[in-house]
Amino acid sequence: MSIKGKILSILLCLAVAGLVYKSTDKTVGRFMPFFFHSKITPDDVLSPGNGIIFIETTDRMDLPSLVLCAVESAARINPDRPVTFFMKGLPDINSAEDQSRALNSFPTLAPYTNIYLFPLHMETLLSETPLLPWYQKVDPKKEVHWAHVSSDASRLALIYKFGGLYMDTDIISLRPVPVENFLVAESSQLSSNGVFGFNAHRDFTWTCMEDFVKNYNGEIWGHQGPALFTRVLKKFYCDIPPFKGDEDLKCGNISFLNPRRFYPIECRFWMKFFEVWNAFPTFEDTYALHLFNYANRAERRVMVPGSNTLVEHLYLENCPVTFQAVFEKKSTHLTNVP
Numbered sequence: 001m002s003i004k005g006k007i008l009s010i011l012l013c014l015a016v017a018g019l020v021y022k023s024t025d026k027t028v029g030r031f032m033p034f035f036f037h038s039k040i041t042p043d044d045v046l047s048p049g050n051g052i053i054f055i056e057t058t059d060r061m062d063l064p065s066l067v068l069c070a071v072e073s074a075a076r077i078n079p080d081r082p083v084t085f086f087m088k089g090l091p092d093i094n095s096a097e098d099q100s101r102a103l104n105s106f107p108t109l110a111p112y113t114n115i116y117l118f119p120l121h122m123e124t125l126l127s128e129t130p131l132l133p134w135y136q137k138v139d140p141k142k143e144v145h146w147a148h149v150s151s152d153a154s155r156l157a158l159i160y161k162f163g164g165l166y167m168d169t170d171i172i173s174l175r176p177v178p179v180e181n182f183l184v185a186e187s188s189q190l191s192s193n194g195v196f197g198f199n200a201h202r203d204f205t206w207t208c209m210e211d212f213v214k215n216y217n218g219e220i221w222g223h224q225g226p227a228l229f230t231r232v233l234k235k236f237y238c239d240i241p242p243f244k245g246d247e248d249l250k251c252g253n254i255s256f257l258n259p260r261r262f263y264p265i266e267c268r269f270w271m272k273f274f275e276v277w278n279a280f281p282t283f284e285d286t287y288a289l290h291l292f293n294y295a296n297r298a299e300r301r302v303m304v305p306g307s308n309t310l311v312e313h314l315y316l317e318n319c320p321v322t323f324q325a326v327f328e329k330k331s332t333h334l335t336n337v338p
C-alpha cells in the first residue's frame with residue numbers, strides 16, 4: 001500500500017470511529033469523567049452524595065417491568081443525579097466497557113446516561129460498619145426473609161457511606177424529592193424504610209446499623225426495616241407526634257414526611273393501582289408512589305397495556321421506555337451483549 005493509501009485508510013478509520021463515537025455518544029458520554037480510570041467504582045459515581053440508590057438482592061436478572069419502571073422513572077425525573085442500581089446477579093464491573101455491556105443488556109435502561117449498574121458485594125459494602133460482624137455470622141440459607149433482610153442491611157450501609165436517596169424497586173418517581181435528611185411516614189407515627197435520604201455519615205443511619213445487629217430477629221418481617229427505623233427515631237430523636245393535616249414534621253434534625261408524599265394510597269388499598277379509575281388523581285403533593293410489591297406478592301398483578309388502569313397511566317407518564325417494551329413484548333434483558 002502506498003503512503004497515500006495508508007493515510008487514506010487511517011483517515012477512513014478515524015472517520016468511521018468518529019461516526020461510531022457519535023452514534024453511541026450517549027453511552028460514551030457518561031464515562032467521560034472516568035475515561036482514563038481503569039476502574040469505575042460506586043465511589044466514583046456516588047461520592048458527590050447526590051446519588052439515587054436501588055438494590056436487587058436476588059440473583060434474578062430478567063427483572064419485572066415494575067423494577068425497570070422504578071429505575072427509569074427516577075433517572076428520567078432526576079437527569080442531574082446519578083441513579084445506581086446494585087444487583088446481586090451482576091458480574092464484576094472493572095472498566096467502562098464492562099459498565100457499558102451491563103447497561104446494554106437492559107435495553108430499557110440503556111438510553112439513560114445517568115444510570116449506573118454495579119454488582120452488590122455485601123462483604124465489601126458492609127465493611128467498616130457495625131453490620132459486618134453480623135453478616136459474617138449469619139447463614140443466608142437459614143434465614144426466612146433473606147432477600148428483604150440483606151436489602152435492609154445493604155441500603156443502610158450504602159446511605160451511611162455515600163449519602164443520597166434510597167428507593168425500593170416498587171416505587172415510581174413522579175417528581176424530584178426536594179429534601180435531604182428525611183424519613184417518610186407510611187402512616188401516622190410509622191416510618192417506612194422503603195425510601196429515605198441522608199447525607200453521608202449521619203448518626204441516624206449509623207445508629208440504625210447498631211440497633212439492627214443488637215436487636216436482630218430475622219424471623220419477624222420488617223423488624224430490621226420499618227420497625228427498626230421507627231424505634232430508632234422514637235428512642236433517639238423525638239416522640240413522633242401524629243400528623244394533623246398535610247404538613248411534614250421535624251423529628252430532631254430529621255424531616256418526617258407526610259404520608260401524602262409517597263403513600264397517598266395506603267397499603268391496604270394497594271389494589272387501586274390495578275383498577276380503572278373514572279379520572280386519574282394528579283398526586284400534586286406526592287414525590288413518588290409506592291406500589292406495595294410485598295402486599296401484591298400472592299396475586300402478582302402487573303401492568304397490562306391497554307387496561308386503562310392507574311398503573312398503566314403511571315407507566316405511560318413516568319417510564320415510557322419500559323411501557324413501550326412491555327407493549328411491544330420486547331425482551332428487557334439481553335444475555336448476548338458483545
Ligand SMILES: *[C@@H]1O[C@H](CO)[C@@H](O)[C@H](O)[C@H]1NC(C)=O
Pocket residue numbers: 203236237252253
Ligand atoms: C442530629 O441529632 C442527633 C441527635 O440529637 C445528634 O447526635 C447529631 O449530631 C445531629 N446531627 C447533625 C448533623 O446535626
